[in-house]
Amino acid sequence: MLFICVTYIAYKIKMINIADKLINNIIKTKNPTVVGLDPDLSKIPLCYLKGNFEGNKLEKVAGAIYEYNKDIIDTVFEYVPAVKPQMAFYEKYGSFGVRAFEKTVKYALEKGLVVIEDGKRNDIGNTALAYAKGHLGKVETLDNELIESFNVDFLTISPFLGSESLEPFINECVKSNKGVFILVKTSNKSAGEIQDVVMNNEKTVSENLACYVNDKANCFYGEYGYSSIGAVVGATYPEDAKALRKLMPRSFFLVPGYGVQGGSALDIVACFNSDGLGAIVNSSRGILYSHLSKYEKENITKREYLQKVLKETKKMQKDIYACLLENCKDILY
């Protein structure tokens, strides 16, 4: 069996979508990057962990995480189009951590940022639908009302269970005007173990997934011609990114692997279309932590730290934007 790569039989729908919100933010900030919000207690400066937080032990951790995130958001929201909280770093602390995630999402949305939840959720049928409704759509209450739960703009999803595991999310995106990034080619070393396997049609698993994404993306796209059905494509395999870019012209790529993981600004050019759109490059550790010495981690003030975060945020924008100006002949911004 193959990931069926056919032209989707449905009329194509063009309407303002969540990719348009992302693009408007990119144009406004001249910045196709996203700051990863990965709160890691072993890396967050000590000044953020010393406050008087209420509640039990896990509640206190969640309190510190939210205060930290709020400061990061306040620092970067005028300079970046989006933030990407990685659910693992919240869920780790149970329901209190998830509460900190919810508050972070709400705060980032209030600041006008696009929120991309990195959750890599995957399941089938009703179970996938439960994830889709909870993260992207609305859920029912005991009084049969429908209300928002997590309410993120985009969610990353993982395709190991096949197309049945993707469709409930895609349908929910159309219904709730939200988006997904489907894992197509990830940035890590062992990514190729499954993703590079060549299928019967002589295309790799990643390429077949790309065809699938493109079929869906072709049905639902927005004002700028981009779909809310995107793909995760790592910066660390630029040759693959180039090929995948051609297979998914209407899809945004969420691009991990820049900076700390080894991808350069030039590597990530392959992820963009000639209009300078079609990709949003993530940096988490590079913006938040890797510029801190051990001494700084323990002694830096919040004010000094946030200045460093802002400096790294602007540096990333400058590097990538300069590279796009040079390489994208039809750049829109």
Next chain:
Amino acid sequence: MLFICVTYIAYKIKMINIADKLINNIIKTKNPTVVGLDPDLSKIPLCYLKGNFEGNKLEKVAGAIYEYNKDIIDTVFEYVPAVKPQMAFYEKYGSFGVRAFEKTVKYALEKGLVVIEDGKRNDIGNTALAYAKGHLGKVETLDNELIESFNVDFLTISPFLGSESLEPFINECVKSNKGVFILVKTSNKSAGEIQDVVMNNEKTVSENLACYVNDKANCFYGEYGYSSIGAVVGATYPEDAKALRKLMPRSFFLVPGYGVQGGSALDIVACFNSDGLGAIVNSSRGILYSHLSKYEKENITKREYLQKVLKETKKMQKDIYACLLENCKDILY
């Protein structure tokens, strides 16, 4: 690149592990099945949704879910070895839903049940470690204490990102004496799109994953000879299950697809070893919902409902145990 299928170079460790807890419970109940705790408001009898629950709208839903789960656990705990809460049905309701999940896990553990969290988590490096610590291990507090967060016995994990996405979980299992079920061949229709693809070594993705699981399982096994590194293998592909059983003799299979999804008691025999161990068969909808007519859903009392749940639980045990007695020549219980 391939999922490397080599003999793991490490000394083999035999010690009491979480698979032993599972096996002891199976022997005690003569029942290798697990009741899925998938609270779905559209299917739960109305009598459970009419209580006076405290808090905001999502908190009220979470209150109803926990009360429902508690009754199910009280009804089945003497007859089944384990329960399998599906995280999607809790997470759907945000942090309040996750709180209901935590309370359900705690209650089930107190009743002596093995708790298998169906979360299908997947990520790499530090992020995978954050999931592993949060669900299976211990997490740090602001005072540098280490405390348990979710504290489930087993977690399902998904391998699309390759071996790097599995190792942090496996290491955590060894460290914290917990277990995982790695998705190898799932029960759904589109499972084969990626899982049946034939790799360079002429084995399918599933078979290569099975070799990987077996290498890990061979390093860490318990008193009964079974490892805490298990696999998800669906009941709906019995021929595949038979082949995978041979490739992973030391691993427990978590078997979805029985009953409502179409797998029969005879189909699932292929998932067991001749000792009648090595598999635990899940039923969620079959036990909880599919026996209810629309009229019953709206009018049944809690007492009547729980009698039906118990009847279905016993029926499943009887069907599967009879089939194992007939087909497993060395059955241990």
